[in-house]
């Protein structure tokens with residue numbers, strides 16, 4: 493095997509390399525979460541603004557851009573989960589060897605919640621894709637198309653979130669996502685070497701701020717529909 497390929501394999505087999513991949517794919521997902529939120533908030537600018545944005549996403553690069561983004565997202569989600577599983581297994585094996593019992597026990601209870609919240613987020617994302625992307629069973633097919641002949645995403649959001657159970661599920665899932673982000677983004681900054689022991693407090697606050705904004709921004713949409721603010 494050539495030496496660059498050797499070093500790549502060595503990197504992917506090392507604990508630091510795996511942590512780096514989890515952090516880097518986390519960064520891509522954080523970028524998506526911020527971008528998706530910004531786009532969705534256009535619902536407050538009205539039907540034409542949101543639908544024009546949705547049409548732009550679907551038509552950019554003759555429809556190619558959305559597929560590139562989907563492949564990058566899927567690859568990031570798969571790698572994020574796969575390398576987390578590898579790291580967890582290695583941690584468990586180390587714990588069984590009874591190294592630094594106290595430290596690893598503390599760390600493993602934190603990572604247990606990260607894994608649990610991650611699995612719940614995955615369940616939410618599958619539901620969400622079936623809901624708004626595949627559009628199964630929510631009655632979206634019966635909505636009239638928008639003035640450009642596209643699916644009327646604005647009306648879809650209103651119809652979807654008028655169901656109080658659906659909205660409640662979104663709010664709970666977004667709370668879970670925000671909790672996951674508050675911990676994950678701070679570890680991501682450490683692994684990528686962005687935060688150092690001296691700046692850790694600052695970056696922990698940035699992580700917390702980002703997760704609070706994520707919660708407030710995303711939940712504002714179902715809540716605005718349920719209260720009739722967006723109608």
Ligand code: HEM
Pocket residue numbers: 525528532546558562565613617620621624625645649662666669710711713714
């Ligand atoms: C209130 C919150 C949210 C709203 C209103 C919303 C809205 C939407 C809509 C309308 C679509 C379909 C876009 C289209 O096909 O034109 C969509 C797709 C998607 N959303 Fe969300 N979303 C929300 C939260 C989230 C969250 C929290 C995540 C991730 C954790 C997420 C991940 C995705 C993904 C991966 C897609 C598929 C993109 C694609 O391949 O087309 N969404 N969202």
